[in-house]
Amino acid sequence: MSPEIAPFGPMLRAQTKIELLRLLRVPWFTIATIVFPVMFYAFFGLDQAHMPYMNATVGLYLLASFSAYAIMSLALFSFGASVAAERGSGATRLMRAAPLRPLAYFAGKCIASVAFGGVSILLLVLFARFTGGAELSMPMFAALLTRLLLGSLPFVALGFAVGYMAGLNSSVAILNLITLPLAFASGLFVPLDQLPPFVQSIAPYLPTYHLGQLAWGAVGATSEPWPRAALWLLGYAALFTWIAVRAYYREERKEFA
């Protein structure tokens, strides 16, 4: 007797493969998650890379900043823009009528994003090392990657929220409007002490600021204690998840009720 439903493993593999292909083939994914971080690092990070700063070096400090920026962009774009694109094109309906299991769909996106996040940070680390001479030890690299992947959860939830609310064409613009000002105001592009006092006063309330704190801590720079950053991010994760779930059920009532 033939099985009633398809095995989970091959379904997950196929789903992960198309998510990886998306990240490789859709230009604004690659631009937002690989080209921008490396480019910004080249603009801001190469000068004075060896100067001491916040108990680390300028090179290492900015490497952590742009790694945080890359992971945040990846989480927002790979969950937000892809969900908006699937909804807008009608792919959601087609996948829903097919026996695709929601867990395979979700896990495929997560695995592809983690893999892509690892690659984008690795590229940044290699770039920083060979151009700016910023030496990142293996334990620091491992800590940076782990902290950023866990710290990206609120941005995954925010991505879903945008994905369920934005249209096919507006999602990329909206996501850029979220990522660029947030990253700037949190000191990910230019260190906070060089920003206007007004920006410095709001930064500690932004999720990206605390993601930055996790990253800076990982490379040994002065930062707030990681449990405090983690708590802030957890709070934001809860808030964004609540918004995403509401948006999801609104969509559900509209399209599939």
Added chain:
Amino acid sequence: MIAAGSDEAVVFRGISKKYGALVALDAIDLHVPRGQNVAILGPNGAGKTTAISLMLGLRKASAGSLSVFGRDPQDPAVRSRVGSMLQCSGLPEYLRVDEALALFCSYYPTPLPIGELLELAGIRETAGKRIARLSGGQLQRLYFALALCGNPDLLVLDEPTVGLDVEARRALLATIAEISKRGRTVVMSTHYLEEADAVADRVIVIDRGRIIADGTPSEVKGAVGRKRISFTSPAAIDDERFVHSGNRYEALTESPERLLRDLFARDIPIENLTVTGATLEEAFVALTSGGREHVA
């Protein structure tokens, strides 16, 4: 694997569907036995797409109960045996045709080989192309191939020939007929009456959310029970039962014999007389609009 006694592929019992104040389906009863090839015919807004969405578990009924192979259509085991083509659907455009097929094949327990799918849909030459670069017709045939990925027992097609040229349409209908001959159940909605006539062994006509005719194509035509009389006459005939263009006269009538007897009795000269059964199109127009202007 199959619930006992479920030789019905699709069962609707008193199904209603409302979108706010709009009644899309109004207490529909529908039984589709396994192996049947059904065409759902109706004008825009008749409720065809709603009926198909319910069948696929994409929408929930407001009232009534429905089952596919004896179960809830949202059951993954049911979805594994159903293939579908939707009207408003899309695919990630960055994928190649063969990649999209491999993806959908991974969703089903017993998928067909990709080569066979490309062959069945007639898109072998597009295998390595990006979806963004397909023509409308090629994309439509790719959707058809995706519907066949799981080697489905039930094929549900919402206006499958939209956007196809004459040749591709004929090929697609031939493939649907072939699949139906292999014992698969097919439910297809269409605007095109000749398609229903050519492919289906049962035609269901729906209008404003109700089933207004249900039978074989010839029964549906018979339900209207009319013949088309056509002839030319050198004489001008002043008779409101006929429509004419130039000297050609036509009428639809339930009793052609009486009409002809009447003409002969009046000694009207007629030539090139044909008496044919009404086409499904005429049956359809008469059923949905109650159009009586040409009816004798």
